[in-house]
Amino acid sequence: MTNQKGVNKMALTEHEKFWNEISQIEEVDYDDEMINRLLRFKAIQCHLSGVHTILDVGAATGAYSIPLARMGFDVVHLDLSDEMIKTAKENAADLANIRFIKHDASCLDVFGDDAFDLVLCFDGSISFSGGKAGNVISEICRVGKKVMLSVSSKSCMTATWLNYCLAKLNRIHPSVKDMMETGYFSKENYDDADELTSITELKAYDVDELREILEKNGMNVLECHSIGSLTHLYLLHLYRQNNKEEVHKKINEISTNKEFLEICDYYDKYVMPSGMGSFRRAGIFAIAEKP
Numbered sequence: 001m002t003n004q005k006g007v008n009k010m011a012l013t014e015h016e017k018f019w020n021e022i023s024q025i026e027e028v029d030y031d032d033e034m035i036n037r038l039l040r041f042k043a044i045q046c047h048l049s050g051v052h053t054i055l056d057v058g059a060a061t062g063a064y065s066i067p068l069a070r071m072g073f074d075v076v077h078l079d080l081s082d083e084m085i086k087t088a089k090e091n092a093a094d095l096a097n098i099r100f101i102k103h104d105a106s107c108l109d110v111f112g113d114d115a116f117d118l119v120l121c122f123d124g125s126i127s128f129s130g131g132k133a134g135n136v137i138s139e140i141c142r143v144g145k146k147v148m149l150s151v152s153s154k155s156c157m158t159a160t161w162l163n164y165c166l167a168k169l170n171r172i173h174p175s176v177k178d179m180m181e182t183g184y185f186s187k188e189n190y191d192d193a194d195e196l197t198s199i200t201e202l203k204a205y206d207v208d209e210l211r212e213i214l215e216k217n218g219m220n221v222l223e224c225h226s227i228g229s230l231t232h233l234y235l236l237h238l239y240r241q242n243n244k245e246e247v248h249k250k251i252n253e254i255s256t257n258k259e260f261l262e263i264c265d266y267y268d269k270y271v272m273p274s275g276m277g278s279f280r281r282a283g284i285f286a287i288a289e290k291p
Contacts, residue, residue, distance in 0.1 A: 044064065044068070058080075066092045106129055120149070123281055127203050146288070148287050154209075156204075161173070164197055175193070187199075207225060221288045225286075228278025228281070
């Protein structure tokens with residue numbers, strides 16, 4: 001069933017349900033999530049000169065939108081999930097300069113071209129849109145003068161998919177090869193996908209693919225590289241030597257170390273720009289602006 005604008009209501013409802021369920025754990029940082037957030041916020045702070053208006057697409061419970069509003073920017077917090085927005089509103093109850101909108105990221109028709117000085121779109125908003133991921137990228141490029149985004153890494157998701165199928169099916173599922181070659185997964189393509197994952201659709205990228213898409217959308221790409229690769233590798237060593245509680249403690253401790261964050265940032269940009277990225281959260285990061 002579709003509405004007048006061609007949006008598939010059934011698919012939209014599935015996405016809403018998925019994100020409403022995720023909202024229950026959105027504010028809990030697992031593994032390297034905290035460091036990934038800090039690396040992105042570090043990048044945001046380097047690109048705030050001349051910025052007055054900010055749109056955060058897929059803003060979830062407000063990890064970026066609320067701190068930016070507290071810094072004095074006029075912020076629009078956009079998300080598809082009622083539960084995410086509810087939590088964000090509670091966290092921003094004292095703020096008058098943040099507006100909340102429930103909307104599908106693949107069609108930002110409520111905004112005009114170049115409506116915002118800066119558009120953020122992190123984590124699942126793009127990649128978990130699956131076949132509509134390209135639409136999300138096109139829309140944030142249309143409404144933003146400058147954009148900062150992250151997407152799932154094809155190399156990391158291939159390893160994740162391999163783990164899913166060996167752990168749950170005890171065999172290599174055809175979706176592993178498809179993920180490795182195309183970065184795309186849809187449950188509709190496999191008869192046994194429900195046994196594998198609750199994810200309906202996913203589109204992962206590599207660095208060159210994302211850069212090319214941004215350029216085709218008329219953007220000058222300032223940065224496009226993996227994010228969180230060094231922490232991902234560090235996690236592997238930690239898990240070899242410690243239990244989960246100790247790993248969590250050590251990650252929390254090191255996340256407050258500015259020198260560690262600087263090393264992680266340098267590693268992503270200059271040592272392994274096409275690495276697999278973060279263990280959790282989207283592992284490829286880009287900044288682009290209109291000419």
